[in-house]
Amino acid sequence: AQSVTQLGSHVSVSEGALVLLRCNYSSSVPPYLFWYVQYPNQGLQLLLKYTTGATLVKGINGFEAEFKKSETSFHLTKPSAHMSDAAEYFCAVSAFGDTGRRALTFGSGTRLQVQP
Amino acid sequence: GAVVSQHPSRVICKSGTSVKIECRSLDFQATTMFWYRQFPKQSLMLMATSNEGSKATYEQGVEKDKFLINHASLTLSTLTVTSAHPEDSSFYICSASGLNNEQFFGPGTRLTVL
Numbered sequence: 111a112q113s114v115t116q117l118g119s120h121v122s123v124s125e126g127a128l129v130l131l132r133c134n135y136s137s138s139v140p141p142y143l144f145w146y147v148q149y150p151n152q153g154l155q156l157l158l159k160y161t162t163g164a165t166l167v168k169g170i171n172g173f174e175a176e177f178k179k180s181e182t183s184f185h186l187t188k189p190s191a192h193m194s195d196a197a198e199y200f201c202a203v204s205a206f207g208d209t210g211r212r213a214l215t216f217g218s219g220t221r222l223q224v225q226p
Numbered sequence: 227g228a229v230v231s232q233h234p235s236r237v238i239c240k241s242g243t244s245v246k247i248e249c250r251s252l253d254f255q256a257t258t259m260f261w262y263r264q265f266p267k268q269s270l271m272l273m274a275t276s277n278e279g280s281k282a283t284y285e286q287g288v289e290k291d292k293f294l295i296n297h298a299s300l301t302l303s304t305l306t307v308t309s310a311h312p313e314d315s316s317f318y319i320c321s322a323s324g325l326n327n328e329q330f331f332g333p334g335t336r337l338t339v340l
Contacts, residue, residue, distance in 0.1 A: 146331075153319055153331040154270075200269060213260065214329060216269045
């Protein structure tokens with residue numbers, strides 16, 4: 111079984127400031143980890159993912175995340191926030207389910223607000 | 227990139243009626259499709275997983291007779307909400323996965339049951 115905890119349901123930053131969205135996971139097997147972004151009334155867009163290999167993962171729109179096994183964390187960062195980054199962000203973990211396929215378990219989400 | 231579409235994007239229906247939502251993978255063959263439900267200001271909850279040509283596997287607490295899933299081809303899965311009630315109102319999102327296991331999400335369907 112796996113689970114995801116996102117600390118902070120709302121995060122507010124100023125435009126140009128560092129963005130840090132926290133994600134901790136638990137998994138009984140080596141996890142695959144994902145960050146998705148969701149704009150209002152839309153589906154999910156993949157920002158980045160970690161499967162194996164390099165623990166620092168770079169994604170789209172300047173985001174990156176670091177897999178830290180010892181801390182069971184996969185925090186999302188961006189050096190400089192842009193107004194267009196305002197959205198809901200979901201961290202997810204996947205492992206093989208009963209179907210043999212990797213099902214995703216999502217965190218509760220973090221709403222990012224960017225102040226001008 | 228892989229594209230997944232959903233139809234309709236928004237539907238309003240009366241209580242007691244059935245609603246069908248389609249999920250299509252437009253440019254790849256989806257051996258597995260997933261259906262999620264998202265209530266306002268909440269996360270996505272997996273409802274069921276379907277593999278092409280076989281019965282869907284439902285998550286605990288999801289009524290299979292109420293949420294009928296058909297995955298008849300490698301590019302189409304349908305979710306039918308039978309005898310819909312106001313508490314079924316939600317945002318339904320599908321995702322499709324090919325041989326590489328990566329999931330691609332549809333844009334979602336907003337269901338409102340009056």
